[in-house]
Amino acid sequence: MSVQPGWYVDPADTETRRYWDGEGWLGAPIPVDATPPDGPPPIEPPPAPVASAAPATAQPVSTAPGWPPHSGPAPQPGHGPQAAPGWGPQAGPPGWAPPGTPPGWTPQGVPPGWAPPGGPPGWLGRPPEPRPHGLRLAGYGRRLVARLIDFGLVFALNVLVNGWFVWRWLDELMPYWREAFRRGLEGNTSTEGMPPISEQTGLLQVVIVVIATALWLAYEVPAMAANGQTIGKRVMRIKAVPIAADQPLGFGRALTRWTTLGLPTLLWYCAGLGLLLQLVDSLSPLFDHPLRRALHDKRAQTVVVEVPATAASPAPDDHPQPSGDTP
Numbered sequence: 001m002s003v004q005p006g007w008y009v010d011p012a013d014t015e016t017r018r019y020w021d022g023e024g025w026l027g028a029p030i031p032v033d034a035t036p037p038d039g040p041p042p043i044e045p046p047p048a049p050v051a052s053a054a055p056a057t058a059q060p061v062s063t064a065p066g067w068p069p070h071s072g073p074a075p076q077p078g079h080g081p082q083a084a085p086g087w088g089p090q091a092g093p094p095g096w097a098p099p100g101t102p103p104g105w106t107p108q109g110v111p112p113g114w115a116p117p118g119g120p121p122g123w124l125g126r127p128p129e130p131r132p133h134g135l136r137l138a139g140y141g142r143r144l145v146a147r148l149i150d151f152g153l154v155f156a157l158n159v160l161v162n163g164w165f166v167w168r169w170l171d172e173l174m175p176y177w178r179e180a181f182r183r184g185l186e187g188n189t190s191t192e193g194m195p196p197i198s199e200q201t202g203l204l205q206v207v208i209v210v211i212a213t214a215l216w217l218a219y220e221v222p223a224m225a226a227n228g229q230t231i232g233k234r235v236m237r238i239k240a241v242p243i244a245a246d247q248p249l250g251f252g253r254a255l256t257r258w259t260t261l262g263l264p265t266l267l268w269y270c271a272g273l274g275l276l277l278q279l280v281d282s283l284s285p286l287f288d289h290p291l292r293r294a295l296h297d298k299r300a301q302t303v304v305v306e307v308p309a310t311a312a313s314p315a316p317d318d319h320p321q322p323s324g325d326t327p
Contacts, residue, residue, distance in 0.1 A: 007036035130290050133246035135305035137292050138238040140285055143304060147282070149232030150220065157215045162208055169204040173197065205269050213265040217258060225254035228302075237307045243291075244301070253300050260296035 003020060009032060010018045016029035019040050027041030129137065158166075175195040183190070223230050228239040228249050240249060240257070249257070261281050267274030281295045288294070291303050 005040070132243060132291070132303050132305055133241060135241075135246075135308065138236075138304040138306050140292065142236045142238050142306070143285065144282075146230070146232035146236040146238060149235055150230050153231060154212075154216050154219050157219065158212050161215060162211045165204055165208050165211065169201060169208060172201040172204065209266055209268055213262065216262050216265065220262065221251070221254045221258050224257065225249055225251040229307075237309070238304055239307055240297070240302045240304050242301060243303050249300070249302065253302065257296045257300035257302055260299045261294070 003022065005020055005022045007017045007030075008020050010016045010025075010029055013029065015032050017032050017034070017036055018029045019026045019036070021040060027043075030036060030041075131137070176197050179195055220230055224240060226248060228241055233239055241247070242249060242253065261278060264274035264277040267277070284294045285292045285297075288298075291297075293303055297303060
């Protein structure tokens with residue numbers, strides 16, 4: 001990330017400001033509450049060289065941890081580089097970290113949350129992935145497969161319970177659609193003389209949607225209330241838990257969670273509005289960070305986590321060795 005030239009708070013001394021020219025610090029510092037000039041500070045003349053009669057000896061170069069000396073011979077054994085607390089290299093840009101430092105490193109003396117101008121939040125290092133109650137967050141792939149398994153089971157229930165109503169609904173509609181298909185093949189766009197659609201067709205449609213919604217509620221809410229798992233979630237080894245504590249959801253929270261996703265089923269016959277709402281809810285974990293919660297998770301204050309695999313118990317020994325010495 002490139003930092004624009006300007007006057008910034010010195011990371012090594014937060015009581016002063018210095019001018020950053022895009023590559024390094026320039027000029028002497030000024031107090032942090034002083035009004036800086038519009039441009040860079042005037043260039044100071046180099047100091048006159050001072051002759052020294054002292055012999056050249058190997059001296060350790062003071063550096064920050066993880067920063068190699070710029071010049072000079074290697075330090076003698078037992079004389080590692082020393083650094084004052086909060087010291088940072090003068091040539092490093094704002095936010096510089098020595099090589100090998102852990103994520104989130106910040107120089108001593110820098111206020112918490114300090115970042116160079118234009119630096120995005122979290123510039124000191126990407127935070128680790130949250131682990132609610134010590135458990136890993138469930139990936140979107142696992143959640144999607146679990147939901148498809150549950151949909152398949154609910155569909156099978158609808159075939160058994162709702163099948164007769166669906167057959168009656170199709171039987172009422174078939175005369176109309178047969179005639180419409182025949183006229184379409186002939187290029188006839190007239191609607192005169194079309195078989196009428198009875199009022200019973202609309203009533204059957206409402207009954208089908210209400211039964212499908214009730215079956216989904218009966219399948220999911222009791223299971224989620226007990227242990228946060230439907231059959232699909234058990235297969236994929238994931239479960240939903242409250243954010244506040246690792247405990248069962250309870251009926252109230254499970255019902256709140258289901259209504260956000262399942263109740264729009266009643267709007268399926270409204271030009272597919274219910275399906276659109278459910279699609280948005282199903283895709284919402286992809287855009288929620290860092291907890292990957294869907295809209296129904298946010299409403300119920302839950303999060304979906306992976307279920308850790310239990311350690312397999314050792315198999316019993318079919319041929320135990322007898323105690324004592326073997327003859």
